[in-house]
Amino acid sequence: MKYEIVIGLEIHIQAKTKSKMFCRCDAKYFNAAPNSHVCPVCLGLPGALPVPNKKAIEQCIRLSLALGCNINMFSKFDRKNYFYPDLPKAYQISQYDLPFGYEGNVNIDLSGSREKQIRITRVHMEEDTGKSIHSETKTLLDFNKSGVPLVEVVTEPDFSDVKEVLSFAKRLKQIVKYIGVSDADMEKGQMRFELNMSLRKTGETSLPKYKVEVKNIGSISVLEKVITYEYNRQQEILEKGEIPVQETRGLRDLSGVTYSQRVKEEANDYRYFPEPDIPPIIYTEKEIQELRQTLGELPSEKKARYINDYGVDAALAETLTATKAKAEWFEKAIEGVEDKEVIVAVGKWFVGEVVALMKASKSKLSQLKIQPKQLVALVQLLKSSKISAPSAKQVVVAMFESGIDPETYIRENGLEMVNDESAIQAVVEKVVASNPKVVADMQKNPNAYKFLIGQAMKELQGKANPQQVDKLILARLTSGSN
Ligand code: ZN
Ligand code: MN
Secondary structure: OOEEEEEEEEEEEEOOOOEOOOOOOEOOOOOOOOOOOOOOOOOOOOOOOOOOOHHHHHHHHHHHHHOOOEEOOEEOOEEEEOOEOOEOOOEEEEOOOOOOEEEEEEEEEEOOOEEEEEEEEEEEEEEOOOEEEEOOOOEEEEOOOOOOEEEEEEEOOOEOOHHHHHHHHHHHHHHHHHOOOOOOOHHHOOEEEEEEEEEEEOOOOOOOOOOEEEEEEOOHHHHHHHHHHHHHHHHHHHHOOOOOOOEEEEEOOOOOOEEEEEEOOOHHHHOOEEOOOOOOEEOOHHHHHHHHHOOOOOHHHHHHHHHHHHOOOHHHHHHHOOOHHHHHHHHHHHOOOOOHHHHHHHHHHHHHHHHHHHHHOOOOHHHOOOOHHHHHHHHHHHHOOOOOHHHHHHHHHHHHHHOOOHHHHHHHOOOOOOOOHHHHHHHHHHHHHHOHHHHHHOOOOOOHHHHHHHHHHHHOOOOOOHHHHHHHHHHHHHOOOO
């Protein structure tokens, strides 16, 4: 590849609060009747005064802490001046030089369990704008979204391919949901991406002379398409010996195709100045410490603990900790279990069988009929050879469907493993006797032997230990008494 991607991201996340950022209007605007959640403050009427939402600021600081940021103990709000019909004040209350969080970092997973550190430039708090709805002849304005709290995360231009961007996007969404800063429901616009992207010749280390910004990317899959589209577009321009225009580009649909919107403003075009209606925000070390304690175990910490304490591998640990709900279900199951082999097996059965059944039936963890401890009981029955692995799969389906105890189901359906050697021996004799051709072929075709194991297991309805069957067949065939 001749060109290498340089990407930085800006992510707007809607903070989960009851009321808006600077007024008492209900912040839940999704599907609400247009302009039903408005007041003089969020309509930007002259003389209305903003009062900051403490809960929203705490969410911004909590996310800053979770992203490893330093906190500005003395912070303030600033006015970012620009006019747009859905911004009637003609300025957005945001933060400029003293954001709540700065200089953090997040580790993302790359293939082959490699990690890469992405630097976080800043995490600041601001208000959302209203929404313009364009029809053919009119533009309508809905101010329900105006003044909804947004936490904005800005990264350094540390991404050099699309996989890194996607891995980071997923990681950030996961962290935000874990600590409860936002539901990050992208379909409801609760998490939006902005891409700053340019290309440089592979091997170059300085930043390119231009960058293209793409705004309002509402899903991770569109983000991926935009990067591919922009790579091709910018490469074509560079190959002609030209430099792409530094500009803001937009999207018309979900195809990833971008179009030029406007030549990019510089920060000083916004004429930032301190918001005169809100005093500076001052926090003490103790208050920050208290907020830190509300974070709980972060996904990366959980994953590391699973690997170190339970001996699960990195991939399984990643899947088990993907959501907090999944991790909690697993932890409830293995509570009090000492045997690491059982713990790992419970993890595997949980993600391999239970979660797969859940996905297939589109059900949620909270609706699961199978209880965490029942899965442990099943794994223990399997470990002590009370049932075979194929039977266990059948049992787990039944447990999933009805919540029945594994012991009860096994008893009622006669799935106990045949541990009686003479019973297995009898089946071995039968299979050998009824497959003389296969036995005769053994010299030419050693695989024929596996066929016999399969036949015997079938005869035993899968209720025997395959290793034991294997051993008995081998003994029978090498004894020479055909
Ligand atoms: Zn309001
Ligand atoms: Mn912003």
